[in-house]
Amino acid sequence: MKRREFLETSAAAMFGAILSTYANANGVVAKKRIAMVGTGVRGMNFWGVAVLERFGEHVDFVGLCDINPGRVEYAKQVMKVSCPTFTDFDKMMAAVKPEIVLVMTTDSEHDKQIVRALEMGADVITEKPMTTDEVKCRSILAAEKKTGRKVHVAFNYRFSPYFTRLKQLLSENRIGKVTSVDFNWFLNVYHGASYFRRWHGLKAKGGSLWVHKATHHFDLMNWWLDSDPVQVTAYGALEHYGKNGKVRGASCRSCDHKSSCKFFWDITKDAGAMKLYVDHEKHDGYIRDGCVFSPAIDIYDKMSAQVIYANGVTLNYSLTTYSPYEGHRLTFNGFDGKIDTWQGIPYQRGTFDKIDQAARHALEMEQGNEAADGFEEIILHKNFEPNPESIRVPRYRGGHGGGDIRMHRKMFQNEPATEPFRHSAGTRDGAMSILIGIAARKSIDEKRTVRIEELTDIKPMAKRPVA
Ligand SMILES: NC(=O)c1ccc[n+]([C@@H]2O[C@H](COP(=O)([O-])OP(=O)(O)OC[C@H]3O[C@@H](n4cnc5c(N)ncnc54)[C@H](O)[C@@H]3O)[C@@H](O)[C@H]2O)c1
Structure with a gap:
C-alpha cells in the first residue's frame, strides 16, 4: 500500500474507532x-x-x-x-x-x-x-x-451527494489545473432575514455571517481545492437590515407594524418555536422573533471577498442576504475547461421551478425526508469541444442536500468504512474555514489584505495534509 493510501485508510479507521460502536473481548457491543x-x-x-x-x-x-x-x-x-x-x-x-x-x-x-x-x-x-x-x-x-x-x-454539506460528485470530478482532474473559482451564495428574504432576527445578528454571538454561514462555503472550497487559503481581501456593509429600517419593534409579536412590515414573522403560529423558545424566555430573555431592523444588529448583510490559495487558485466569493430566491452559482475555471454548477436557481432549466421560498429552509433542515426527488446538474465543458457534458446527480431536498444523514451514518456507524474523499473534518479543517471569515472581517475593519498566517501558527500548504 502506498504511504498516502495508508494514511487515508488509517485516518478513516481512527475516525471510525472514535465515533462508531465497537465490540469488547466478549463480542459485546458497547x-x-x-x-x-x-x-x-x-x-x-x-x-x-x-x-x-x-x-x-x-x-x-x-x-x-x-x-x-x-x-x-x-x-x-x-x-x-x-x-x-x-x-x-x-x-x-x-x-x-x-x-x-x-x-x-x-x-x-x-x-x-x-x-x-x-x-x-x-x-x-x-x-x-x-x-x-x-x-x-x-x-x-x-x-x-x-x-x-x-x-x-x-461539516454536513461535504456529505451531500451533489457536492461529493463535484469533489470527485475535481479529484479526477477533469478540467486540468484549476486556476480560479467564482462562488456566489444567495440567502432569500425569509431564511436570510431570519439571521437578523436571532442571536446571529450580533458579531459577538455568531462572528457575523462571514463565520456563521460562510464557514460552510469556505470549508467546501478548501476541501474541493485540497489546498489552504493564504490571504483574504474583503468588502462588506450593513445596508438593508438593522439600523437601515424605517420602523422597528422589540419583537414581531409585540410590534405596531405587523400589518405593514414585509418581514413580520408570526412565531405564535409556530408551535415548535413557541415551546422551544417563547415558553422559556423568562429564564434568559432571549427573543427568538427579534426585529430584523434592530439597531443592535452589527453584522454585514452584503459580503464579498477575494481569497488566494496556496496552490495559486483565486476565489471570488459573495454572500447576499435579501434575495428573492435561495441558492448558489459556482464555477471552477481550469486550463482544460470549466465546471458550472448551481442549486436553487428557480429558472435555470428554462422552466420556472415553483419552490415555496418561505418554506425552503424548513425543508432543508427537515430530517427523515431521504428520498431523491428528480436530479440536479453539473455542467463540464472541455476547451475546444463543442458540446458540454451534463452530469446528473439525484436531488435531495431534505437534510442539507442529503448531507445530514450521510454525515450521521459516518459518525455513528462508520458508513462507508473507507473514505476516498476524506469527508470527515477535524480541527485543522475547522480552523481553516473560519480563518477565511475571520480574516475577511479583519480585512474590512482594517481596510487591508489579511494573511491567514497572522491568525494562528498553522502554515498554509499548497496541498492540505492528510490528517
Ligand atoms: N450544520 C448546520 O447545517 C447547522 C444548522 C443549524 C445550526 N447549526 C449550528 O448549531 C448550533 C446551535 O444552533 P441552533 O440553531 O440550535 O441555536 P439555538 O439558539 O436554537 O440553540 C443554542 C442553545 O445553546 C444554549 N447555550 C448558549 N450558550 C450556552 C452555554 N454557555 N452553555 C450551555 N448552553 C448554552 C442556548 O440556551 C440555546 O438553547 C450553532 O453553532 C449553529 O451554528 C448548524
Whole structure:
C-alpha cells in the first residue's frame, strides 16, 4: 500500500474507532456514552431526536446541558431520554463522565465547552463554525494537542451527494489545473432575514455571517481545492437590515407594524418555536422573533471577498442576504475547461421551478425526508469541444442536500468504512474555514489584505495534509 493510501485508510479507521460502536473481548457491543451541551433547535432535533431514531442501539445519552433550565427540560421530554439535566457544563462532565460531548451551543460559546470537554477526558463533536475568532481557535488547537483527545467538526454539506460528485470530478482532474473559482451564495428574504432576527445578528454571538454561514462555503472550497487559503481581501456593509429600517419593534409579536412590515414573522403560529423558545424566555430573555431592523444588529448583510490559495487558485466569493430566491452559482475555471454548477436557481432549466421560498429552509433542515426527488446538474465543458457534458446527480431536498444523514451514518456507524474523499473534518479543517471569515472581517475593519498566517501558527500548504 502506498504511504498516502495508508494514511487515508488509517485516518478513516481512527475516525471510525472514535465515533462508531465497537465490540469488547466478549463480542459485546458497547453503546457510546454521549452528553450534549446546547439543547436548542439543532441540538434537540438533529443531534438528539434524529440520532436516537437512527442509531439508538449505538448511543446512550447520559447528560443534557443548557444555560436555559426550561429549554433543557423541554429537550429531555422531546428526546424521550431519562438522563439527568444540567445548567452547569463542568458539573455535568464531572457527574456523568461522557465519552463524547456534542457541542451545540451558540457559536461564540463552542470554544469553552470544547476545551473543557477535552480537558475532562472526552472527545468532541462540534457544530460548525468551530468557533468565532482566532484567539478561541488557538485555544481549541492547543487543548486538542495537549490532551491528545479528538475534535470532529460537523461539516454536513461535504456529505451531500451533489457536492461529493463535484469533489470527485475535481479529484479526477477533469478540467486540468484549476486556476480560479467564482462562488456566489444567495440567502432569500425569509431564511436570510431570519439571521437578523436571532442571536446571529450580533458579531459577538455568531462572528457575523462571514463565520456563521460562510464557514460552510469556505470549508467546501478548501476541501474541493485540497489546498489552504493564504490571504483574504474583503468588502462588506450593513445596508438593508438593522439600523437601515424605517420602523422597528422589540419583537414581531409585540410590534405596531405587523400589518405593514414585509418581514413580520408570526412565531405564535409556530408551535415548535413557541415551546422551544417563547415558553422559556423568562429564564434568559432571549427573543427568538427579534426585529430584523434592530439597531443592535452589527453584522454585514452584503459580503464579498477575494481569497488566494496556496496552490495559486483565486476565489471570488459573495454572500447576499435579501434575495428573492435561495441558492448558489459556482464555477471552477481550469486550463482544460470549466465546471458550472448551481442549486436553487428557480429558472435555470428554462422552466420556472415553483419552490415555496418561505418554506425552503424548513425543508432543508427537515430530517427523515431521504428520498431523491428528480436530479440536479453539473455542467463540464472541455476547451475546444463543442458540446458540454451534463452530469446528473439525484436531488435531495431534505437534510442539507442529503448531507445530514450521510454525515450521521459516518459518525455513528462508520458508513462507508473507507473514505476516498476524506469527508470527515477535524480541527485543522475547522480552523481553516473560519480563518477565511475571520480574516475577511479583519480585512474590512482594517481596510487591508489579511494573511491567514497572522491568525494562528498553522502554515498554509499548497496541498492540505492528510490528517
Ligand atoms: N450544520 C448546520 O447545517 C447547522 C444548522 C443549524 C445550526 N447549526 C449550528 O448549531 C448550533 C446551535 O444552533 P441552533 O440553531 O440550535 O441555536 P439555538 O439558539 O436554537 O440553540 C443554542 C442553545 O445553546 C444554549 N447555550 C448558549 N450558550 C450556552 C452555554 N454557555 N452553555 C450551555 N448552553 C448554552 C442556548 O440556551 C440555546 O438553547 C450553532 O453553532 C449553529 O451554528 C448548524
